[in-house]
Amino acid sequence: MDIGGLETVVANSAYVSARGGTGTWGRDRWQRARLRLPHISQCEALRARLAGAAQTGGHLEEDTSFRWQCVEQPIGKLLFRRFLEGEPRLAAAGALWAELEAYDRCEAEERPAAAAALRKRFLTPGGEQHCAFLGNMAAPTAAPLEELCAMRRALLSHLEAVAWAPYRESPEFGRFLQFKWLEEQPVGAEAFVEFRVLGKGGFGEVLACQRRTTGTMFANKRLNKKRLKKRRGYEAAMVEKRVLARVHSPFIVSLACAFQTKTDLCLVMTLMNGGDLRYHIYNMDEKNPGFEEPRALFYLAQMLLGLEHLHQHRIVYRDLKPENVLLDDAGHVRLSDMGLAVELKEGQSKTRGYAGTPGFMAPELLRDEEYDWAVDYFTLGVTLYEMLAAKGPFRSCGEKVENQEVKRRTLHEPVSYPERFSTMARDLCEGLLAKDPNTRLGFRDGDCAQLKGHPIFSTINWGRLEAGLVPPPFVPDPRRVYAKDLGDVGAFSSVRGVELDAEDAALADAFASGTVAIPWQQELIDSGLFQELNVWGPPGTLPPDLDP
Ligand code: ADP
Ligand code: MG
Ligand code: MG
Numbered sequence: 001m002d003i004g005g006l007e008t009v010v011a012n013s014a015y016v017s018a019r020g021g022t023g024t025w026g027r028d029r030w031q032r033a034r035l036r037l038p039h040i041s042q043c044e045a046l047r048a049r050l051a052g053a054a055q056t057g058g059h060l061e062e063d064t065s066f067r068w069q070c071v072e073q074p075i076g077k078l079l080f081r082r083f084l085e086g087e088p089r090l091a092a093a094g095a096l097w098a099e100l101e102a103y104d105r106c107e108a109e110e111r112p113a114a115a116a117a118l119r120k121r122f123l124t125p126g127g128e129q130h131c132a133f134l135g136n137m138a139a140p141t142a143a144p145l146e147e148l149c150a151m152r153r154a155l156l157s158h159l160e161a162v163a164w165a166p167y168r169e170s171p172e173f174g175r176f177l178q179f180k181w182l183e184e185q186p187v188g189a190e191a192f193v194e195f196r197v198l199g200k201g202g203f204g205e206v207l208a209c210q211r212r213t214t215g216t217m218f219a220n221k222r223l224n225k226k227r228l229k230k231r232r233g234y235e236a237a238m239v240e241k242r243v244l245a246r247v248h249s250p251f252i253v254s255l256a257c258a259f260q261t262k263t264d265l266c267l268v269m270t271l272m273n274g275g276d277l278r279y280h281i282y283n284m285d286e287k288n289p290g291f292e293e294p295r296a297l298f299y300l301a302q303m304l305l306g307l308e309h310l311h312q313h314r315i316v317y318r319d320l321k322p323e324n325v326l327l328d329d330a331g332h333v334r335l336s337d338m339g340l341a342v343e344l345k346e347g348q349s350k351t352r353g354y355a356g357t358p359g360f361m362a363p364e365l366l367r368d369e370e371y372d373w374a375v376d377y378f379t380l381g382v383t384l385y386e387m388l389a390a391k392g393p394f395r396s397c398g399e400k401v402e403n404q405e406v407k408r409r410t411l412h413e414p415v416s417y418p419e420r421f422s423t424m425a426r427d428l429c430e431g432l433l434a435k436d437p438n439t440r441l442g443f444r445d446g447d448c449a450q451l452k453g454h455p456i457f458s459t460i461n462w463g464r465l466e467a468g469l470v471p472p473p474f475v476p477d478p479r480r481v482y483a484k485d486l487g488d489v490g491a492f493s494s495v496r497g498v499e500l501d502a503e504d505a506a507l508a509d510a511f512a513s514g515t516v517a518i519p520w521q522q523e524l525i526d527s528g529l530f531q532e533l534n535v536w537g538p539p540g541t542l543p544p545d546l547d548p
Pocket of ligand 1: 198200203219221339
């Protein structure tokens with residue numbers, strides 16, 4: 001074995017053992033002990049800010065809404081729920097909230113019984129947990145999406161009206177402030193232990209790393225400042241950071257934090273250990289590339305949910321392709337690499353600009369017309385085609401074609417389908433690859449309901465898929481590293497002739513916005529640290545850190 005090979009083996013084994021939580025790295029006990037909640041008296045400035053009563057100086061505009069503080073943030077929600085449980089007149093509403101969530105995750109055949117139970121418990125006048133604020137709303141039936149949403153809306157506006165104000169006076173809200181204080185502490189490279197390089201991007205390497213306090217593994221995408229400057233990459237880096245910080249979906253890599261070092265801008269993201277879809281289509285079984293239809297459909301459905309989420313946030317992705325879709329340990333996929341995304345402003349419906357990957361770009365984009373999210377459903381169609389056929393729709397197997405020719409075919413030629421496509425798969429592909437964006441399947445009136453209703457998806461339970469409860473068709477081998485050997489990743493040459501100035505420093509500061517609330521709170525919960533820190537004394541007493 002050569003030295004490069006040996007290095008890879010050593011790097012892989014440290015990384016694999018950290019991943020499994022068995023390595024000497026494990027959780028760093030000392031660092032973990034440093035994670036302490038502050039005394040509540042240290043949180044008064046924060047309290048004023050979260051109440052919207054103070055200038056936010058430096059910070060992004062503070063979101064002081066009920067939704068953000070009690071529903072969307074995971075720790076915010078847990079503490080608000082704890083408050084509800086302890087208030088006799090609010091406890092039933094809190095229980096209903098939990099039951100509605102459980103209902104969402106039910107198998108279709110469990111639903112009628114679950115609906116009957118909901119009705120009996122919360123909608124029977126005179127009953128112990130009767131929720132009178134729901135009026136005479138019907139409990140969900142077998143096809144419940146709309147009723148369920150209506151009930152949830154009624155529940156949340158009731159809670160906002162009657163529970164939000166008293167909650168803000170409660171010790172639970174004090175505890176929330178303590179966690180927000182912890183969340184806002186500066187974060188830098190020293191918070192992580194680094195492992196091997198996983199891949200190479202345009203501006204730097206992506207490394208596996210582990211947070212010392214929680215033991216959670218991440219991918220750190222480093223962007224070299226000088227290289228960014230030389231190749232005018234700042235804008236793309238900013239877009240990628242902003243997009244990742246705004247979206248929270250199980251089908252898009254999530255951003256834990258953004259910070260800087262002397263040399264790099266760093267994005268710390270969900271670690272996706274299972275390799276990318278391109279690798280799985282072509283390299284896992286070279287004699288028999290491509291996926292059987294059920295496996296392709298599973299990935300397609302998850303990508304579709306990722307796209308729907310982006311489009312609901314007015315973000316056009318533009319770079320969907322198998323290479324940018326990554327597998328996690330369990331075999332679920334997420335979209336990654338948001339560097340080419342564009343954010344449409346409120347009221348803006350179209351954008352312009354040549355961006356994407358040849359062979360994936362939609363006709364309207366190639367014609368230099370204005371376009372919207374419809375381009376992403378075209379790339380979804382190309383990706384579906386490639387998963388099934390193990391080649392793109394606009395090139396023959398192994399063919400080397402000029403971009404001009406790919407463009408001509410995309411614009412003018414009908415796509416031909418191999419034998420192995422089922423009638424339904426072909427029909428769906430044709431719907432997605434429609435040359436006219438107005439007739440293409442996709443995002444309409446705020447969601448992808450029409451596309452999700454295509455008969456090919458009839459076996460998919462979207463609620464359970466969204467909740468991560470559908471078992472993936474393929475599970476990556478936990479001992480395997482689905483990344484190139486270290487020697488093959490390739491090194492960067494050093495950047496010459498670029499000096500960083502004050503303007504660059506300002507850009508870097510804007511980039512380094514620190515911790516992202518939702519993923520950080522979820523990480524604390526998943527690692528058990530939230531439960532460890534969230535200690536309450538006997539009922540009727542206050543723990544010392546909350547006692548003013
Ligand atoms: P660029 O935008 O410069 O192309 P990418 O985001 O595509 O950079 O990352 C470069 C490579 O790093 C990817 O091809 C992949 O191999 C690896 N990579 C990126 N993100 C992750 C992640 N979240 N988990 C694991 N590997 C990743
Ligand atoms: Mg990339
Ligand atoms: Mg990119």
